Amino acid sequence: MSETFQAPRGTRDIFPPESDRWRALAAAFADHVSLAGYGQVIPPMFEDLAVFSRVGESTDVVRKEMFVLAARDGEAHQALRPEQTASVCRMFAQHRPPLPWKAWYAGPNFRYEKPQKGRYRQFDQVGLEVLGPDDADVDVEVIALAWRFYERVGLRQVRLLLNSLGDGPGRVRYVEALRVHFGAHLDALSEASRETLAQNPLRVLDSKRPEDAALVAAAPQLADYLSEPDAEHFARVRRGLDALGIPYQLEPRLVRGLDYYTRTTFEFAADALDAAQNAVGGGGRYDGLVADLGGPAVPGVGFALGVDRILLACDAEGAFPPPRAGVEVFVVSTTPGTEAVELCDELRRAGVRVDRAFDGRSMKSQMKAADRSGAVVALLIGDREAAERVVTMRPMHGGEQRTVGRDDVLRELRPMLDGPSGADH
C-alpha cells in the first residue's frame, strides 16, 4: 500500500457524476451573476506573499495556513492563494479598470489546515467583488445575489448572519474598549484568546471557547460605537434586505477571519449540514484593502461561497442533483472494418452523443456495455450489415429493432432521441 500513490491530504479526486454537478454549479453561478453585470476575472493561483499578508498578519489564514512556495534561492516570496479577494484587489490596483468594477471568479484556494468534513486543503469557491461604490445598495445587491443563488440551487435551510464592524474613529474606539474590557479580566480569558487579544481584540469576540463565553457576552456592543455615517449605512443595508424580503439575523459577534473587513460583514450558515463547518459563504466590505495593496483608496464589497460545502448542504437537503450526462447512442460492431469509427465520427459531428465498445468483444458483451452506457438506441453492425451497407437500430427501452440503410442512419435516428436532453451540455 505504501507503494501506491494517493491524493494529497485534504484533497479529493472528483469523478462523474459528481464532477458533472460541479460543472453545473459553476455554470449556474456564471449565469446568475452575469445577469447582474459582473464579468469574470481569472487571477493566478499564487501571488507574492505580501499580497496575502495584507489580508491580516494576525489571522490564522496568514500565520499558519499558508501554502508557501519555496523559490530556487531558498527564499519564500510567493504562496498559493488562501482566498481570492486579495488577488482581485491586486488585479484592480495593478490594472485600474474603470469604476464601478464588478468582477466574479471561480476556482480553487489552498489552506494548510487539518482536514475534516467540509474543510479541505484545496477547496473551491465562487465569488464576486464590487469596487468603487460606497453605496449601501451595493452591499444589498451583493448579499441578495448570494441569497438568490442558494435559492437557485435549491437550498432552503440557509441563514444569513449580518453585522457591521464600523470603520474609522468609531472602530478605533470600539477596539480600544474591547482591549480594556478583556484586559481587565485577563486571568479569566482562555490562553488562545489572550494571544488573540494582543493581535486583534475584535477577533476575541469570535471565540467559541466555553470559558470565554461569559466575558464575550459581557463585552461592549459594537453597535454603540458605530459612527453616525456607519450606523446610517448599516441601516440602509437592513432596509434594503427588508425590502427584498431576505431574512437575516443580526450577529454582533460576527467579525470574520480576515482583518480587512470594515462595516458590513455577513455569513451564510447551512443548517441542514451535519458538520461543524457549516458556513457555506461569507463576505463583507473592505474599504481599505485596495489602498493597502498599493492602489487608490477605493472601497469594495464582495463575497465568496464554498462550492464543496454548498454541495454537501445540497446532499443534506436532497437538492441540486447531478445533471444527466452520458450518451444517447451506442455503437456495437463485430466487424473488422472501419464502419464503427466512421459511424461514430459522423454522428458526433452532427452533435449526437455517441460511445462504442472496443477490443473486438462479443456482441453480447458489447450489448451489455450499451446497456450500461444509458444510451437510448444501440446501432449494430455485424457481418451482415457490413456486407449490405446497413445498420440495425435497436431501441434499448422497448420497441422493435429495424435495419436501415447506412446513409439513412442519422435521419432515422433523430426522431428516436428525446429532444432537448440531447446535444447540449
Added chain:
RNA sequence: GUGGCCGUAGCUCAGCUCGGUUAGAGCGCCAGGUUGUGGCCCUGGAGGUCGGGGGUUCAAGUCCCCUCGGUCACCCCA
C-alpha cells in the same frame, strides 16, 4: 498543532472477543449458459504482501509496541 474512532478484494463489510489447516460474503468486473443481441436468472473466473514495520509464539488477519493513512471533532473558516 491536539484529541476520539477506524484501516481485511475495485466498493460495502464479516472473520479479531477465547491465536491453529488453502482468508470469506454481497455488489461490481470478465467469460459461458443463447456459435449475431443488453436488462432478470444460473454457472465459472480474475482480483487480497489482512495499511506498513517490529515483537510475543511451534503458529498472528486475530495479542503487544511503533508508524503511516483515513475520518470526525477542537481551533479556525468556504
